Amino acid sequence: MTPSTSHSGAPHAHHHGHDHHDHGTPDQQDGLAEVLDLDAELFAPYLTSVTARVADAAGDGGVTQVVDLGAGTGTGTFALLERFPGSRVTAVDSAPDMLARLAGSARAKGLGDRVRTLETDAGTGLAGIEGVDLVWASASLHHVDDPAAALAGVRAALRPGGLLAVAEMDGMPHFLPDGAVAERPGLEARCREALSALHAERLPHLGADWGTLLTGAGLTVEQEHTEHLELRAPLPASAGQYAHLVLSRIRDALDGRADPADLAALGTLLDGGPQDVRHRDDLVVRSTRQLWVARRPADGS
Ligand SMILES: C[S@@+](CC[C@H](N)C(=O)[O-])C[C@H]1O[C@@H](n2cnc3c(N)ncnc32)[C@H](O)[C@@H]1O
Structure with missing residues (x-):
């Protein structure tokens, strides 16, 4: 994979600004960051089981180059670094605050040399990134304006035989x-x-039929799994x-x-x-x- 630079000069993503999830004031961003971290903490066993499923799908293929698309605070990035000890992750997000926070966490965890950040709009492709073993997109693809264009970009970034894992939720818990x-x-x-x-x-893409979209993008869907989580x-x-x-x-x-x-x-x-x-x-x-x-x-x- 062509290494991406930390906080590259990639054009700043367009500003969606249309949802409480999206880029808002720094306060809203902080709120979202905290929500993402708490979600990962509360549902940690689920995240572990999901990365295990992805590792099963990868088999002995070796996962060394990973992209975390719409990485947020890096909950997926860190789970994948643990799951695939020989891997490096490029964390992609259109929000610079998120990437700065993620990079800081990576350094604090002693993982700075395994994480790069790339500020770009995932909806416009992943220019300069190729030969990726695994793209992870958790609660992010529904934010892009044109999922088909985003998936075409993901496909181009994957090596032949490479995997895309899409994790979504049906709405707010x-x-x-x-x-x-x-x-x-x-x-x-x-x-x-x-x-x-x-x-x-x-x-409008929240709750989309990702199986159909993935197939339409020329990818072969190997697993589709739904889980109803409940904490009491x-x-x-x-x-x-x-x-x-x-x-x-x-x-x-x-x-x-x-x-x-x-x-x-x-x-x-x-x-x-x-x-x-x-x-x-x-x-x-x-x-x-x-x-x-x-x-x-x-x-x-
Ligand atoms: C709900 S958060 C999910 C974060 C993380 N993947 C997780 O599961 O904890 C969505 C993230 O996607 C990012 N995002 C939204 N639209 C994007 C776009 N067009 N390109 C890249 N990132 C985007 C947001 O900045 C945010 O960090």
């Missing part, structure tokens, strides 16, 4: 048990419905923090788009009072995750 806010039954379901409407407008009490304190961050972001995103009484009820889960998700012991964290593992045909076609 669920947190509340039924009746969590007695005076507003069905609160979380209604908020999720309003959020789905927002996503349909702004993140006793939960670590980080589960409450995670719920608080995610629900705060949902409340901000739904400002003006949901029933004000629902937004006020959501506020009672976030305000530090008796109902606050950081204090209650009845949270159930549920999330559905999907994985596709696809291969560039070994004949290079």
